[in-house]
Amino acid sequence: MSRRILIVDDEAGVRSALGQLLEYEGYEVKAVSNGADGIAAYERLRPQLVFLDVKMAGMDGLEALRHIRQLDPGATVVMISGHATIQTAVEATQLGAYDILEKPLDTDRILVLLRNALQHLSLQEENAQLRASIESRYEIVGKSFAIRTLVGQIEKVGVTPARVLITGENGTGKELVARAVHRLSPRLQKPFVEVNCAAIPSELIESELFGHMKGSFTGAVQDRAGKFEQADKGTIFLDEIGDMSPSAQAKVLRVLQDGEITRIGGSKRIQVDVRVLAATNKDLQEEIAAGRFREDLFYRLNVVPLHVPPLRERRDDIPLLAQYFSDQLSRREGAPVRELDASAVEALTQMEWPGNVRELRNTIERLLILASGPRVTSADVARLTGARHADSASLGSLLDIATFEAFKDAAERAFLLHKLREFEWNVSETARALDMPRSNLYKKIERYSLEREQ
Numbered sequence: 001m002s003r004r005i006l007i008v009d010d011e012a013g014v015r016s017a018l019g020q021l022l023e024y025e026g027y028e029v030k031a032v033s034n035g036a037d038g039i040a041a042y043e044r045l046r047p048q049l050v051f052l053d054v055k056m057a058g059m060d061g062l063e064a065l066r067h068i069r070q071l072d073p074g075a076t077v078v079m080i081s082g083h084a085t086i087q088t089a090v091e092a093t094q095l096g097a098y099d100i101l102e103k104p105l106d107t108d109r110i111l112v113l114l115r116n117a118l119q120h121l122s123l124q125e126e127n128a129q130l131r132a133s134i135e136s137r138y139e140i141v142g143k144s145f146a147i148r149t150l151v152g153q154i155e156k157v158g159v160t161p162a163r164v165l166i167t168g169e170n171g172t173g174k175e176l177v178a179r180a181v182h183r184l185s186p187r188l189q190k191p192f193v194e195v196n197c198a199a200i201p202s203e204l205i206e207s208e209l210f211g212h213m214k215g216s217f218t219g220a221v222q223d224r225a226g227k228f229e230q231a232d233k234g235t236i237f238l239d240e241i242g243d244m245s246p247s248a249q250a251k252v253l254r255v256l257q258d259g260e261i262t263r264i265g266g267s268k269r270i271q272v273d274v275r276v277l278a279a280t281n282k283d284l285q286e287e288i289a290a291g292r293f294r295e296d297l298f299y300r301l302n303v304v305p306l307h308v309p310p311l312r313e314r315r316d317d318i319p320l321l322a323q324y325f326s327d328q329l330s331r332r333e334g335a336p337v338r339e340l341d342a343s344a345v346e347a348l349t350q351m352e353w354p355g356n357v358r359e360l361r362n363t364i365e366r367l368l369i370l371a372s373g374p375r376v377t378s379a380d381v382a383r384l385t386g387a388r389h390a391d392s393a394s395l396g397s398l399l400d401i402a403t404f405e406a407f408k409d410a411a412e413r414a415f416l417l418h419k420l421r422e423f424e425w426n427v428s429e430t431a432r433a434l435d436m437p438r439s440n441l442y443k444k445i446e447r448y449s450l451e452r453e454q
Contacts, residue, residue, distance in 0.1 A: 004048055018105065049078065051101075144316040154306065163256075165284075166278065191232075193236045197243050197244045205245055211228075214265075250294070253297045312353060322340055322348055341375045344381050413448040
């Protein structure tokens with residue numbers, strides 16, 4: 001890729017000599033004679049590298065550097081000085097200059113600096129692309145009213161320091177919400193540390209959160225910082241907080257109150273500046289009533305509650321999610337490239353999704369791998385998923401029915417199908433539970449063409 005380089009120097013000889021050298025090396029060069037023109041040229045061209053003279057008539061190079069860095073905090077600027085002093089070098093570095101060259105310019109020094117600066121720029125671009133790729137994995141996809149409402153709440157709370165409690169069923173995307181809150185916060189460039197409280201044994205959770213000192217327990221062979229220390233100045237995400245042990249809950253409460261942690265086996269208090277986001281799939285009010293969760297901790301965490309809706313409440317998003325997962329899996333994770341046809345998308349939209357978005361993603365991956373042709377069809381969906389349709393259970397689909405009689409039939413069909421599934425198609429047990437004669441239930445099964453899924 002051709003690199004653009006801007007030269008800003010009031011000496012025509014310097015502009016000419018440096019420009020010829022850079023053009024000979026294959027770079028696209030623009031040269032101007034003063035700071036004001038340099039700022040305008042930078043804004044227009046967005047060059048990858050700037051050579052900027054320190055001493056110029058009118059606006060000097062340091063002032064021009066300040067303006068360029070305001071336009072683009074990532075600008076790579078090399079200062080040029082006829083009589084550089086330590087003070088000038090320090091000031092230029094503080095303003096964000098990449099390096100400083102002394103006049104007369106040395107060709108070999110320029111070429112070495114040029115190579116290093118552009119390698120540094122390439123690494124920055126690769127890191128930015130990698131970061132964008134990683135962040136896209138945590139994108140919240142959807143345009144339903146429920147998701148638009150949630151995104152609006154995230155945008156409001158993200159920029160604040162408030163603690164957030166995220167609730168929702170398993171697989172709805174609570175981690176995505178936590179990451180979105182972190183991305184919008186002033187702590188974006190600081191760590192985002194995730195802790196799954198349900199996955200860590202209760203005897204290890206305190207060590208994981210607060211760290212330990214060497215010898216404090218069997219297996220503690222060295223000092224170790226905990227997750228709160230690792231998240232200092234950033235965000236800690238306590239996933240499945242409802243599964244945390246009572247003793248750990250008490251220590252987390254103390255951290256929220258005092259902003260200090262003490263490692264296991266240690267006596268020194270360590271200050272931490274951490275924004276706490278928590279998530280749970282449990283009803284914490286019920287957990288409090290049962291004595292399994294501290295009420296005072298709940299109120300500390302629940303400053304701003306965010307609820308992530310289950311997939312059944314946002315069916316309008318299923319086509320978007322299906323296409324998003326299909327593209328992501330094919331492009332980044334090596335799954336076969338197959339098109340989802342309209343009938344397949346409709347079938348997916350009508351299915352039950354007890355595992356929510358996570359289950360949908362896994363299903364899309366299975367369809368891409370195992371579908372029989374270049375397109376995923378409704379037949380593939382039925383064959384590979386068991387066609388767990390929600391046509392009978394979806395309130396939205398029932399409300400779309402035109403007449404009252406048709407609505408009653410559809411509702412009765414839905415209810416009977418649900419009960420038959422519940423009792424694994426044992427007609428006698430189902431009829432007994434419904435307080436209905438078995439012969440009557442058989443007639444209704446025949447009337448509604450109810451069939452057990454294979």
